Amino acid sequence: MFPHRAAGVFRYPGRRCGCDTPFSWPGDRSGMADGSDVSDVTIGVSTDERLEVRDVTDAVAAGLPAGANGTCTVFVEHTTAGVVVQEAESRLMDDIEDALASLVPDDGWRHDGLDGNADAHVRATLLGEHVTVPVSDGAPDMGTWQSILFVECDGPRERTVRVICE
């Protein structure tokens, strides 16, 4: 709906399946050593601003095995970024950025003596590092107005997000 907001999402070249044998993506789980019905794909998200909300719903969907039914956990592998389920409306996404900035001031934190990004850690703490959503027929099965939003709190940079479907 707002493609400019998803422009920084890309398939990460490396991917994992939780086993020693790489498997052919998408949909082929033949490489799963234990025969389990789980896929674990890493996607990348790049941002342009220090604090930025991006819609990653399509990228998550692309990381799901074809025809999968179950649940999908979207896990952010960082301490200064988060993920939420919210409406991907551009003004609301700006509002979320503004709210985080006003809720958590930029300075005055002890951790800033180490690397100057305590605000980003605290903002990410408020958001959480994962969401779990239902999956039906290989696609996220959410409410009409729900999207999966990645929230960068210490960008711009490239991040990795795991999409674990089971």
Ligand code: ZN
């Ligand atoms: Zn830090």
